[in-house]
Structure formats: structure tokens, C-alpha cells
Amino acid sequence: MIFFKNLFNKKESVEKPEWSKGFSSDPDYYYNWEQLKLEFLSFQTTSNKDTLKGLTPEGLDRMLQEADKGNIEALYFLGTYLCPDFPDGDCSNESKQYVRKSAEGGYAAAQFLIGLIHADSKVKKELNESEIWIQKSLDQxxxxxxxxxxxxxxxxxxxxxxxxxxxxxxxxxxxxxxxxxxxxxxxxxxxxxxxxxxxxxxxxxxxxxxxxxxxxxxxxxxxxxxxxxxxxxxxxxxxxxxxxxxxxxxxxxxxxxxxxxxxxxxxxxxxxxxxxxxxxxxxxxxxxxxxxxxxxxxxxx
Missing domain, CATH: 1.20.58 (Methane Monooxygenase Hydroxylase; Chain G, domain 1)
Incomplete structure (x- = not known):
């Protein structure tokens, strides 16, 4: 894994959510974001969900920082990290909020997942909302x-x-x-x-x-x-x-x-x-x- 010494600036303070308690990281180090994205994607595309546990405390800390800044990719990654089977799994409110914020920011994969939530609904309003989100994803x-x-x-x-x-x-x-x-x-x-x-x-x-x-x-x-x-x-x-x-x-x-x-x-x-x-x-x-x-x-x- 690649990380770099931060010689000039300390990390910005990030208020960690309840689910992340127990994770800690060295405040003097941070992950290169582009490298972290590639590493996380390798976790996502594996058929073994346990591989997601390979995200280290340092990586998670960096992910939280990016999400706190409104990075739509980080928001999506965190949402799917918390609920790998989104939206079919027993997803927490935190995971839903992360993915929805990513979708609202324009991230195609997140828009797709939000659209799937009510894709089989018999309620007209919910179905129309799903169609809108999935259409946005396809348009990209x-x-x-x-x-x-x-x-x-x-x-x-x-x-x-x-x-x-x-x-x-x-x-x-x-x-x-x-x-x-x-x-x-x-x-x-x-x-x-x-x-x-x-x-x-x-x-x-x-x-x-x-x-x-x-x-x-x-x-x-x-x-x-x-x-x-x-x-x-x-x-x-x-x-x-x-x-x-x-x-x-x-x-x-x-x-x-x-x-x-x-x-x-x-x-x-x-x-x-x-x-x-x-x-x-x-x-x-x-x-x-x-x-x-x-x-x-x-x-x-």
C-alpha cells in the first residue's frame, strides 16, 4: 500500500461516525487518494465480500476526510463499504445517506443504486423517482x-x-x-x-x-x-x-x-x-x- 508522509500539514479534524469507532490511524500519514480509489475498487469487484475488511484504518480515515469534503466518490465508497449488497442488504441509515449524497452530487453508480431502492415498487411516486435516478445514471x-x-x-x-x-x-x-x-x-x-x-x-x-x-x-x-x-x-x-x-x-x-x-x-x-x-x-x-x-x-x- 502506498502512503505519504505529510511534512507540512496536519490532517484536518474529522468527526468520525459511530460505526467507525475502534478504527485509528497515525495522524502524520495519509493515503494518496488516487491510489486508495484503485485499491478500494479491487475490494469491490471481488466476489468475496470479506475482502472489504482489507481497508486499513489509515485508508478508512482518508476516505472519511474525502467524504467530509463532499467527494462524491468517497461518499459512494463509504456507503457501499458499510453495505456491500446495497440496496438489497440490511443497510444502515449511514450507508444510505452516504450513497444518496453521492447520487445528489452526480455520481452515476450512486444514482443507479438509489434508483434501485424502489425499482419494484407498486407506488407510482416511488417508481417514478426510481426511473428518474436510473435515467440520470444511464445519461452519464x-x-x-x-x-x-x-x-x-x-x-x-x-x-x-x-x-x-x-x-x-x-x-x-x-x-x-x-x-x-x-x-x-x-x-x-x-x-x-x-x-x-x-x-x-x-x-x-x-x-x-x-x-x-x-x-x-x-x-x-x-x-x-x-x-x-x-x-x-x-x-x-x-x-x-x-x-x-x-x-x-x-x-x-x-x-x-x-x-x-x-x-x-x-x-x-x-x-x-x-x-x-x-x-x-x-x-x-x-x-x-x-x-x-x-x-x-x-x-x-
Whole structure:
């Protein structure tokens, strides 16, 4: 380990948190910060969590100093040092505060972790907050944020489809509203596809270590194909079928109204004959609907 003699300045006094009691260090020495970062990252990327205990009192002391100055990397490192399985582990309030401060300061890996806290929440406000944090992380090029981000986006669209359209008769649906939904689904498809192409074309020659990544680059980008298959093979085709049904329903209503109006105007047909003609139109419409459903089912399978 590399540390340097501080010949001119004493360390700044840092009030240590409760959890760090028991650690002590020589006040005449401090770690070179860049070296400490590399050393800490080697702890993070190991599969053996016990290796985190390798951070010495001197290293921890230096980390606390940097965090006290608002260093977003140090804040992130301390948060994950206290809770290596963040956010899934039984994390202390201190670890959460460190990671959140780092995220608020703009550190991509911390933004990603804060976003994961409520990524599976059923509470709309919490889910939206998660989406915002993970989007910020991805905007900085943190590719591993892509999968949870688009998982949230796809699930939100699926929930909207299920709650508003899946069980709603197309005869009472608003065509313009459904068309707008279908456009959003397709736009998300293009967005994901473009992202995969972008990262494939600009794939780094080696793993990016500064964020302590745990997956290889190819696996992260390949995972996005799941959403491509979902949108292209399921959700988007269903919106097109639904829009077609709405168009046909509109045409059917027009024919029914014309048939009734014709009967009333010409007086050449009684009520029973008009009703029979209307029923024939409806039966023909139902048969067309069944045929379209069969076609879309075969296509998605």
C-alpha cells in the first residue's frame, strides 16, 4: 500500500461516525487518494465480500476526510463499504445517506443504486423517482442502468395496456388515445434498439472499472434484447389489432345507423326485419374480429 508522509500539514479534524469507532490511524500519514480509489475498487469487484475488511484504518480515515469534503466518490465508497449488497442488504441509515449524497452530487453508480431502492415498487411516486435516478445514471453512460430502466418503462406501458385497454371493448375506445399509446410503445422500441446499436458500435476495449461494475459489457447490452422481443412480438402488434378493431367498429356503427335510417325513411321494412339485418352485420363483424385475433396470435407465437 502506498502512503505519504505529510511534512507540512496536519490532517484536518474529522468527526468520525459511530460505526467507525475502534478504527485509528497515525495522524502524520495519509493515503494518496488516487491510489486508495484503485485499491478500494479491487475490494469491490471481488466476489468475496470479506475482502472489504482489507481497508486499513489509515485508508478508512482518508476516505472519511474525502467524504467530509463532499467527494462524491468517497461518499459512494463509504456507503457501499458499510453495505456491500446495497440496496438489497440490511443497510444502515449511514450507508444510505452516504450513497444518496453521492447520487445528489452526480455520481452515476450512486444514482443507479438509489434508483434501485424502489425499482419494484407498486407506488407510482416511488417508481417514478426510481426511473428518474436510473435515467440520470444511464445519461452519464452507465450502461448497466439500461436494463432496470427499460424494465420500469416496459412494465409501466404493460400496466397501462392491461388497466385501460386489454379488457375494454374496442367499440367504446377512443381511437386517437389508443393511437397515441401505440406510438409511445413503438417509440420505446426504437429508443432501445438505437441504444443497443450505439453501445455495440462504441463498446470499450476493456471493462470500465471506475464504477465497480460486476457484469461484462456484452451481457448488459444483450439483456436489452428481452424488451425488444416483448415490444416487437407482443405489445405493439396488440395495439395495432386494437386500433384496427376500433376502425371496424366505427364502420359497423355507421352501417347500422344507415340501415335504421333507411328503414325509417322509406317505410319499406318493419322493425323485425331491420333488427335482423342489424344482427347480421354484427355477426359478420364478430367473425372478422375472431379471424384477426387468430392471425395476431399465430404471428406472436
Amino acid at each position: 453512460g452507465y450502461i448497466y442502468a439500461a436494463f432496470p430502466l427499460y424494465s420500469i418503462k416496459c412494465n409501466k406501458l404493460l400496466d397501462e395496456w392491461t388497466n385501460k385497454y386489454a379488457e375494454t371493448d374496442s367499440s367504446i375506445a377512443d381511437y386517437q388515445e389508443v393511437e397515441e399509446f401505440s406510438t409511445r410503445v413503438y417509440s420505446l422500441f426504437i429508443e432501445i434498439k438505437d441504444l443497443i446499436e450505439q453501445y455495440t458500435d462504441n463498446k470499450p476495449t476493456e471493462d470500465v472499472a471506475e464504477f465497480g461494475l460486476h457484469e461484462d459489457y456484452e451481457k448488459a447490452t444483450a439483456s436489452l434484447e428481452t424488451f425488444i422481443e416483448f415490444i416487437e412480438g407482443d405489445l405493439y402488434p396488440r395495439t395495432l389489432v386494437y386500433l384496427n378493431n376500433i376502425k371496424n367498429d366505427t364502420q359497423i356503427r355507421k352501417k347500422i345507423n344507415e340501415a335504421i335510417d333507411l328503414a325509417l325513411l322509406t317505410h319499406d321494412e318493419n322493425v323485425i326485419d331491420t333488427a335482423k339485418r342489424v344482427l347480421d352485420i354484427i355477426k359478420h363483424k364478430d367473425k372478422n374480429d375472431e379471424d384477426r385475433e387468430d392471425k395476431i396470435t399465430k404471428k406472436t407465437l
